[in-house]
Amino acid sequence: MTEGENSNNCRVVAISQLIVKRQVECAGAAFLRYYKIKCHGEDALEDTSNSKEKAEEVTFDDDVEYLRSLDPKDWKNQDHYAVLGMKTLRNKATDDDIKRAYRQKVLKHHPDKRKALGEEIRSDDDYFTCITKAYEILGTPVKRRSYDSIDPLVDDNVPTPAEIKKEGFFKAFAKIFEINARWSEKKNVPLLGDENSPREQVERFYAFWYEFESWREFSYLDEEEKERGADREERRWIEKQNKAARAKLKKEEMARIRSLVDLAYANDPRIQRFKQEDKDKKLAAKQARMNAVQAKKAEEERLIKEAQLAKQKAEEAERARIEAARAEREQQKKNLRKERKALRDICKTNNYYAQGEDETVSHMAAVEKICEMMKVVELQDFMKDLEANGRESFVKTMKETEEKLEAERKALFENKKAEEQKAKKDSALRTPIEWTVEMTQMLIKAVNLFPAGTNQRWDVVANFLNQHCTFTDEKRFNAKEVLNKAKDLQSSDFSKSSLKKAANEEAFDQFEKEKKKMANHVDDNSISKSDSAVKLVNGTAKPKMNGDVAKPEKDTKEDRPWTKTEQELLEQAMKTFPSSTSERWDKIADCIPNRTKKDCMKRYKELVELVKAKKQAANLSK
DSSP states (O other): OOHHHHHHHHHHHHHHHHOOOOOOOOOSHHHHHHHHHHHHOHHHHHHHHHHHHHHHHOOOOOOHHHHHTOOGGGGGGSOHHHHTTOTTTGGGOOHHHHHHHHHHHHHHHOHHHHHHTTOOOOSSSOTHHHHHHHHHHHTSHHHHHHHHHTOTTSOOOOOOHHHHHHHOHHHHHHHHHHHHGGGBSSSSOOOOOOTTOOHHHHHHHHHHHHTOOBOOOOGGGOSSOGGGOSSHHHHHHHHHHHHHHHHHHHHHHHHHHHHHHHHHHHHOHHHHHHHHHHHHHHHHHHHHHHHHHHHHHHHHHHHHHHHHHHHHHHHHHHHHHHHHHHHHHHHHHHHHHHHHHHHHHHHHHTGGGOSSHHHHHHHHHHHHHHHHHOOHHHHHHHHHHHHHHTHHHHHHHHHHHHHHHHHHHHHHHHHHHHHHHHHHHHHHHSOOOOOOHHHHHHHHHHHHHSOTTOTTHHHHHHHHHHHHSOOSSSOOOOHHHHHHHHHHHHHSOGGGSHHHHHHHHHHHHHHHHHHHHHHHHHHHHTSOSTTOOEEEETTEEEEOOSSOOOOHHHHHHHHOOOOHHHHHHHHHHHHHSOTTSTTHHHHHHHHSTTOOHHHHHHHHHHHHHHHHHHHHHHHHHO
């Protein structure tokens, strides 16, 4: 074996020792083609070929004069899509389009390429910087969205009424909504439609735009960059200012969208047609309701007329019946008078079937009784019997009439006696009600409220007391008890009655309380602490003071307010003693304890002034 062969063998051994088994994934165009066919079928290859054809069809402009007119320092105001040659594509350009456009620009406008062609290049203001800046912004999704939000070629104007009138509603607004649809966060933005769009589609369109959610943001217009801040505080301040400016622009943008939608809604002929339809529908429903009400009213009037006619007929029938009954009664009375006259004539002709003068008078009275007791038919039968039997029939009938009258008298007497016994029994079983002061006062009030001449006066007074008095049991007043109590109060001496006694006790208690209160007031205010030494003389305390202290009892008595009981006593006494009574106020003062004639007259004048003031106030209010 030669030396060369040995060296080759050594190399093979070394390589075999370095070989390691590893799992690798397939890659490459062939594998991708195989994978697409396996998963999606041959249609995927057609879609890929179509996309490649579309990509090859896209051409990018190359405006060298525009590129050379750019100022690298003013890159923020340049049209980045125009720089990359995609002025017409703009936001419709894909990421692949941006990459291919940038590659074409690099291959043609790179400084090295241009130097090779003999072009002089200044590194400080070369326009290639604008190309790289355009790719940096459009190639980054976040920065591209920021630039697309302020795309200078986007028309943010709202159409004027003149434009709407000139172009027509659908032509003027369709392109505006299509332009603004690019900012929507939600996909599948509804279209404006046309004149024949159904109502559901139109309502869905405006509902979407009235709740429009825009992703448009204005960070590209920030006046200062956050990274240029010297420290963290400055960067925070810059960010705060930028956020405030963005929020303001965002608010203006949403207001613009809302004004656009409002303008479209106001000028949309379909909305106007829908409103007119709704109005017509409401009017039709209103008219239907009015027709129903009128029909119901007419039906009610018809029923009322029918009821009136029926009532009129019923009244006429009732009047006819009453008239017939009255005529029948008159005829019966006439027949009865005729038969009675005939009976009297027969009896008179036969000398009342008497055998002496004594029987004549009694028989004449019996004839009248028989006339009152018998009816027409009975009288006719009786006269026939008289013609046949004479005195015998008359005497028999007279006796029967007397017996019948006596039986009726006995029955009436027994019924009345039974009712009296029952009333006595009920009154014996009923325990009398104890009259309190409150009940007595209420009785006086009821008697004044319901004066003499009131229909069933004492029943009314009893009902009034039962309603306004409180009872411990289920006992109630009746008219007889109320009347007896009223007579008792009228006949008894008022000064000895329980009402005046209770009034005296109440007035005395009130007087004692006010006297004690006034004494405490004098002790607190008129006597100083330094002169409050009290000496006990005969069990009474006398204050030591420099001057005289006026007695408050007199003022207290004069200024003491009238209680409710005193007021009621005054009113009752004024009714009992009218103005024509001599020494009227002396008698009134005697009825009210602890009140003088002067107090009563003063109180009367106060009441008169109060009534006059109320009348004047009522007249002024009118």
